[in-house]
Amino acid sequence: MKKTTLKFTATALILGTSLFGGIAGAAEFPERPVSMVVPFSAGGPTDTVARSLAEAMRSSLGETVLVENKGGAGGTIGVSHVARAKPDGHTILLMHIGFSTAQSLYKDPGYTSDSFEPIGLVLDVPMTIIARSDFPADNIEELVAYLKANPDKVSLANAGIGAASHLCGTMFANAIGVELLTIPYKGTGPAMNDLLGKQVDVMCDQTTNTSQHIKAGTVKAYAVTSKERVPTLPDLPTMQESGFDGFEVGIWHGMWAPKGTPQPALDKLQKALQDGLADKAFQERMLGLGANLLPARANPKALADHVNQQVPQWAELFKKAGIEPQ
Ligand code: ASP
Numbered sequence: 310m311k312k313t314t315l316k317f318t319a320t321a322l323i324l325g326t327s328l329f330g331g332i333a334g335a336a337e338f339p340e341r342p343v344s345m346v347v348p349f350s351a352g353g354p355t356d357t358v359a360r361s362l363a364e365a366m367r368s369s370l371g372e373t374v375l376v377e378n379k380g381g382a383g384g385t386i387g388v389s390h391v392a393r394a395k396p397d398g399h400t401i402l403l404m405h406i407g408f409s410t411a412q413s414l415y416k417d418p419g420y421t422s423d424s425f426e427p428i429g430l431v432l433d434v435p436m437t438i439i440a441r442s443d444f445p446a447d448n449i450e451e452l453v454a455y456l457k458a459n460p461d462k463v464s465l466a467n468a469g470i471g472a473a474s475h476l477c478g479t480m481f482a483n484a485i486g487v488e489l490l491t492i493p494y495k496g497t498g499p500a501m502n503d504l505l506g507k508q509v510d511v512m513c514d515q516t517t518n519t520s521q522h523i524k525a526g527t528v529k530a531y532a533v534t535s536k537e538r539v540p541t542l543p544d545l546p547t548m549q550e551s552g553f554d555g556f557e558v559g560i561w562h563g564m565w566a567p568k569g570t571p572q573p574a575l576d577k578l579q580k581a582l583q584d585g586l587a588d589k590a591f592q593e594r595m596l597g598l599g600a601n602l603l604p605a606r607a608n609p610k611a612l613a614d615h616v617n618q619q620v621p622q623w624a625e626l627f628k629k630a631g632i633e634p635q
Contacts (some may be wrong), residue, residue, distance in 0.1 A: 338398045338574040339372040346394075346402050348387025349468055350380040352498030354518035358432065358562055359403045361594050365585035370577065380495030383471030385411050389419025396567040398574025401428065405562045409616055411471035413624035416634045418471070422616050425565040426575055429582050429607035430615060434515040434560045434600045435535035436477045437545065439528045441507045449531040449551040453485050456511075460487040466500035466512040469493040470635065473560045474500070477513035477534060483630070484553055504528060515560050516542065516599030534558040539599040561603070563612045575609070582607050 347359045356378060363374035379387035384407045394400035402425070411418045438452070446452040456463055465482065467474035474497050482489050489511070494500040497514045504512055505527055516539060523530040523542060532551045533539050548556035564582055566575060585591060586604045595602060606612070627634075 338571070338577055339370055341399060342373040342375050343370065343398070343578075344377045344400045345374050346377050346379055346387050346391050346400065348379055348381075348384035348390075348402070348404055348407075349472070349496030350494070350498045351376075351378045351496075353468070353496040353501070354434065354498075354515035354560075355403065355405060355562065356496065356498060357517050357598070358434075358595070358600070361591050362403070362431065362582075362585050365588035365591035366581040369581040369584035378496070381469070383407055383411055383414070383469035383475060383493075385415060385418040385420075385471060389424075391565065391567055392420035392424035394567050396426075396569035396571075398566060398570050398578060400567065401578060402565045403431070403562060404565070405560050406473055406476070406619070407471045408563065408565075409619035410476060410623045410627075412620050413627050414471045414632070414634055422613075422620060424568050426568055426570050427609040427612035427616070428564040428566060428575065428578050429609060430603045430612050431562040431564055431582070431586070431607065432595060432600045432602050434517050434562070434598075435533050435539055436473065436513050436515055436558050436560060437519045437523065437533050437542070438477075438481060438511070438513050438531045438548075439504070439519050439523065440511045440531070441504050441509070442527055442529060443507060444510055444529055446531075447529070449546065452511075452531050456482075456485060456487050456489070460489055463489050463511060464509045465489040465491045466497070466504060466509040467491055467493055468495065468497050468500065472497075473558075474512060474514050477558050478511075480556065480558065481513055481553075484556060517595070520598050533599075541597060541599050561615070563615070565612075579608060 345359050345363050347356050349355045359376045363376050366374050379390050391402040446455045465478045467478050492509050497518055503509045522528040530545055532548050533545050534548050536557055586602055586607055
């Protein structure tokens with residue numbers, strides 16, 4: 310009897326040792342700062358959301374979140390960079406609607422939805438049609454009339470094919486039947502600098518980039534692309550009110566990790582995203598910039614469902630509009 314107990318104890322000890330040895334050996338995520346890749350230049354709207362969110366996620370993660378800007382090719386350079394990154398949770402992506410649109414605007418954007426593990430939806434932002442402060446049009450009717458009469462004199466800034474500004478600018482130009490000279494940037498941060506410097510004329514961009522300039526009067530604003538007016542910009546009419554029937558664009562942002570990121574790291578990232586969205590300072594900043602928070606959809610299933618519905622929807626729309634992938 311005694312012998313058996315001893316044997317059992319010895320076995321338990323061996324098992325226990327290897328079990329604890331195993332746990333002690335597997336380092337806890339995060340082991341070092343997490344890199345949040347923004348596929349556009351610093352100073353633009355995606356960057357603004359990312360920097361506020363990175364700060365808001367820090368205490369939940371117990372590590373710093375560093376924003377890394379990798380702009381170019383409508384965001385596809387940064388997105389495909391994350392698709393190829395080591396899947397250990399230390400590299401994540403903060404992108405927007407372009408994640409879906411680029412998949413049918415480029416023959417090879419360098420990724421598919423399957424290259425990623427969805428973490429969750431973040432927020433939704435309306436866009437605004439704006440122009441340099443001395444542009445010769447004071448309201449949307451004057452803007453439309455001017456663009457129709459002078460299409461070859463007007464430059465339209467955007468962040469490259471597949472970017473939100475490209476999408477909105479193209480929809481606007483198509484709706485009024487003009488073709489404008491487009492100037493692509495690596496993000497609408499630098500595009501805004503050139504608009505403020507009067508080197509480009511017109512742009513459609515998120516309120517998270519344009520609000521402060523609209524309020525300060527350093528740009529002219531014509532309309533918002535949301536269904537309802539934006540509470541923080543109450544004087545700006547919607548496109549619908551301005552006679553553009555059904556013209557509605559909302560720029561949703563989402564967060565992803567590379568495919569194969571371990572589940573415990575994904576769980577921590579998702580919890581940190583939810584905690585970040587609940588952070589009062591983050592909420593105040595984003596609501597002040599006209600964004601709508603999406604806490605109920607800050608989970609992998611909601612983002613995966615959204616993308617799975619968006620990718621074919623945009624592919625169909627571009628096909629109907631005769632837009633070929635490049
Ligand atoms: N607003 C940009 C876009 O057009 C990107 C950015 O700089 O955030 O997609």
